[in-house]
Amino acid sequence: MTDTLQSSGDKIAQNHVRDLGLKRRYAKEKRFRLAGIVAISMGILFLFLLFWSIVSKGYTAFEQTKIKLDLYLQEQVLDPSGTRSRDELQKAIRYNKIIEPALYKALGIDLTDKKQKSDRRLAKKLLSRGSAIELRDMVLANPDLIGKKQTIWVLAAGDVDSFVKGQVPRDTPEKRRKIKNKQIVWIDDLIERGVMEKKFNTGLFTFGASSRAETAGIGVAAIGSIFMMAIVLLLALPIGVAASIYLEEFAPKNRWTDLIEVNINNLAAVPSIVFGLLGLAVFINFAGLPRSASIVGGLVLTLMTLPTIIIATRSALKAVPPSIREAALGIGASKTQAIFHHVLPLATPGILTGTIIGLAQALGETAPLLMIGMVAFVKDFPLSPFDPATALPVQIYMWAGAAERAFVERTSAAIMILLAFLAVMNISAVLLRRRFERRW
Incomplete structure (x- = not known):
């Protein structure tokens, strides 16, 4: 009888301890969820305050x-x-x-x-x-x-x-x-x-640089940015995709390729101003290209964008199932045919997404362009990538340092326009991925 009562008491105690443990775990889970909700709410709040600060100052421009x-x-x-x-x-x-x-x-x-x-x-x-x-x-x-x-x-x-x-x-x-x-x-x-x-x-979109706020616009800066983005797209995309295909599909796995992969990953994290110093030393001082020209800015941004495109392309190639390669090889296709006719088309959505994200990152860069002299006062529209030009982020930087009150609204308006471009590019990347991505 005594043993029965003792065992019953032990079971009750064990159940009580187990219930306390469950309550503690549930309490911890609730606190974690609450902390997550608070963190997300604070992020949304600060984002709202940022946009409100920009829009409230810039819509009048x-x-x-x-x-x-x-x-x-x-x-x-x-x-x-x-x-x-x-x-x-x-x-x-x-x-x-x-x-x-x-x-x-x-x-x-x-x-x-x-x-x-x-x-x-x-x-x-x-x-x-x-x-x-x-x-x-x-x-x-x-x-x-x-x-x-x-x-x-x-x-x-x-x-x-x-x-x-x-x-x-x-x-x-x-x-x-x-x-x-x-x-x-x-x-x-x-x-x-x-x-x-x-x-x-309309002058906000058609005028160039000016010391008077009412005649200042982003027209010249927008043309300069378009030239640079075209250069980045024409150079970074084929070079990045070709390098990715070689490293992922053809290069032997040895110390040299491991060293190259490590350096590519490291280059993706290098501060952008370092690429500006590289462009100043190589493209301007050594190659003799014109200072403050879109061609130099495009080459510098190409170097900065290449690691992003290479990493994204390699990830897209890895995501294609090995069975696709094996099936192509099994019906007599060469390795090159298997890659270019079967693997690469299936990896295209990921490649496009990585390219667009890389271009969006390059579009918003300021530091490397300052190093190559694109902070110059340019009033006339550039007719070619070799003409003096500036870029939209650099124009914002110059307006932010102006003393006149009227430049405050133009600075915020230019930020709104730049954010709109970046939003369109990032949304395009998401839509392209959803439209063409295949689930395996």
């Missing part, structure tokens, strides 16, 4: 304040000789003599009254210096406009644009802002009459 003026393109001012010579029409200072009187008329300022000289000086500051250049380019594109009347929206100054967008508070003392009280009265009057409005800022 997609609009630009402009002034509608009725212009009379007088021939005696723009082309006194009447020859329509391009050299004659390129003198931008003449176009100010067309725009400024039209602005004075819109503001009710007498051009001949000496007492209003200070008003004319203040009124001129409402206009961007780039407005005369825009009008000049319009006339150069169509000289038949000379001698005719045109209603044209011209750019307002950057300070005016910032004020209209509410970036400069009205209650700021006059001494602490560049917009004077009289200019504010004119701005309010022009807005009320519909003569001053915010228009879609």
